Amino acid sequence: MTPLEILAAAVTGQTAPRIPIFCNLLDQGARELGMSQRDYYASGENVAEGQLRMRARHGYDNVWSLFYVGKEAELLGCREILCCEDGAPNVADFVIKTYDDIARLEIPEDLTAHPAWQETAKCLRILRQEVGATHPICAYLTASTTLPAILMGMDAWLELLLSGPAEVRDELLGKCSLFFQKEVAAYRAAGANVLIYSTPFGAPSFLGMKGFKAFALPWMKRDLEPGGIGGIVYYCGMAPFNSVIEQVLEELQIGAYYISPLADLGEAKAILGARGLTCGVVDDIKLIGWTPGQTRAEVQRLCEIGKPGGHFLLGTGVMPQAVPEANIRAMIEAAFEFGSYP
Amino acid sequence: MSRDAIIRAYNEAVFDTDKEAAFEVVNAALSHGMTAEEIVFEVVIPGTEAMMSAITKDPDANLAQHFMTAQIAAEVTEKMLTRFNHPPEVIGRVVLGTAFGDLHSLGKRIVAGCLKALMVEVIDLGVNVPAERFVEEALKHEAQVIAISSMMVHTATGERGCAKVRALLREAGLEGRFKIVVGGAPYRFDEGLYRTVGADNWAADGVAGAKLIAQLIREVKA
Helix, strand or coil, X not given: CCHHHHHHHHHHCCCCCECCECCCCCCHXXXXXXXXXXXXXXXXXXXXXXXXXXXXXXXXXXXXXXXXXXXXXXXXXXXXXXXXXXXXXXECCCCCCCHHHHHHCCCCCCHHHXXXXXXXHHHHHHHHHHHCCCCCEEEEEECCCCHHXXXXXXXXXXHHHHHXXXXXXXXXXXXXXXXXXXXXXXXXXXXXXXXXXXXXXXXXXXXXXXXXXXXXXXXXXXXXXXXXXXXXXXXXXXXXCHHHHHHHHXXXXXXXXXXXXXXXXXXXXXXXXXXXXXXXXXXXXXXHHCCHHHHHHHHHHHHHHXXXXXXXXXXXXXXXXXXXXXXXXXXHHHHHHHCECC | CCHHHHHXXXXXXXXXXXXXXXXHHHHHHHHCCCCHHHHHHHHHHHHHHHHHHHHHHCCCCCHHHHHHHHHHHHHXXXXXXXXXXXXXXXXXXXXXXEECCCCCCHHHHHHHHHHHHCCEEEEEEEEEECHHHHHHHHHHCCCCEEEEECCCHHHHHCCCCHHHHHHHHHHCCCCCCCEEEEECHHHHHXXXXXXXXXXXXXXXXXXXXXXXXXXXXHHHHC
């Protein structure tokens, strides 16, 4: 079976030789190609090549079309990204500096015509040509409730959300939701088939259960309804969300859930059962300091919890560059060993 | 409105993260003859401490509660300080900023807001702060604590963040003079990480960070 078929089998509960194994080696591609982050991320060809090489070296199942999270802000006018050599680039120029900027914010009619999309399109074209028939291609999309954080800063967004003018807040959310709808359509059309829906406000640790129901859930519905839930993975930026899985299933019918390493994986699997794909996630910050033996033991633990009954995938967080190569190897080897079905 | 009723109403407003209601209580207290000093020391500080204590013990406490607790505490305190007859005595000073390369300011803002209401002088260095500046400003302001926030793994563990601040203090023979506190998402995923980067302690969130800093200031000054 190809990795794409193994993923499909895990989603539907069909027989497969093993669980799907996902690994997110984004910034490592620059090091692999011997380039600075700035040079690496300037070109879709580089990102595709970096992704293909990392996947070929370690043998996991997926490739990524994500450059860095701030790419979405660039599609909306951000002009400065802070690059550094030991970690992920971050937004250095907020598109929204005053509430008047919210009224001026324009969502491009056709995202795929925007200059900031062109390198992403190149990357996806190469990935689709090289491995599209056999391997899952991941894309990262920020929910409407979270996108304002990279457009204006998280604290300014919380201030507007919690105590600012409601009409300004709703205008911004409406524009961000429209952006999401266009973005997810663009990624699907370009060949991405695993769509990581980054929705930290979809975890109760952000606004509590009341805020989740009254605020996050309706906006998530608005984001997802026009394009549907095909390929969508529920991801709350590594925040635990077990207590809302049932409601997300019921209200949004999303089929895959990326469970925080801080959450109880067994509990999540018990809630989801055969109704969705449970994604067990290795704690990539502990991976920095673990030995290969500790890494192997953790992968074994996660597989023993998640594998019985199928509907399980093993994945990672964003994998900081400080994670030792030996631990990446130990993790993938253990995933193949403990993730295999008899 | 009795003093007890004012305290109760203020606490309720803070627990409900209702900034408007908190200001209404403060204005009512002023119109009932309470002084700004009495409002800060008898209403705001105990109310803030009670909320901080409650949300650090509550596993279901959420980010909105942390953020609004800090906002209300800072704004009410700032407003009352302008009415003080004499500047209040601060319990100590902290220099606070995000690590070099990190532009995330939310955690820092929550910490600063709570500390202002606890009568800690906050020297806010902003975001993307070089290690050298943390040390220079701590010396300049005679701070007791250096607090470094990181949202990203590489800014927490990198050579130009907390580890460098520790190295600079060591080189200058200043390690006994300042405590270093770190906070931010990476530390929540690895509770031993603060030691690896050379900090004296860490906090899981902004509210807990403010409590810890106030406690360390007292220890350094003791």
